[in-house]
Amino acid sequence: MPGGLRDLKGSVEQELRIVLLGLDNARKTTLLKCLASEEVSTITPTQGFHIKSVHSHGFRLNVWDISGQRAIRRY
Ligand SMILES: Nc1nc2c(ncn2[C@@H]2O[C@H](COP(=O)(O)OP(=O)(O)OP(=O)(O)O)[C@@H](O)[C@H]2O)c(=O)[nH]1
Numbered sequence: 001m002p003g004g005l006r007d008l009k010g011s012v013e014q015e016l017r018i019v020l021l022g023l024d025n026a027r028k029t030t031l032l033k034c035l036a037s038e039e040v041s042t043i044t045p046t047q048g049f050h051i052k053s054v055h056s057h058g059f060r061l062n063v064w065d066i067s068g069q070r071a072i073r074r075y
């Protein structure tokens with residue numbers, strides 16, 4: 001299947017690419033950490049961007065978490 005990857009059980013896993021955009025403090029990183037079942041009590045502002053791959057509901061989500069700080073919004 002195009003765009004699909006086989007998981008450990010051999011079934012095809014659909015891959016989705018997602019870009020998180022929003023103002024600073026909009027909780028983009030909080031949302032991503034919740035999706036990844038990670039601790040959300042010590043989140044710091046994103047510097048530039050980071051990419052995380054998360055498995056959720058049979059999908060592989062490749063998420064780009066972009067900082068919303070004013071200095072980099074024009075990029
Ligand atoms: N009071 C309160 N604060 C929250 C809640 N959820 C997240 N926060 C806090 O809000 C702040 C901003 O959340 P982030 O997820 O870093 O926001 P962001 O959109 O990624 O921000 P940038 O990376 O700067 O673009 C963090 O300090 C979180 O801990 C909530 O439900 N209540």
Ligand SMILES: [Mg+2]
Pocket residue numbers: 028029030044045046065066067068
């Ligand atoms: Mg962030």
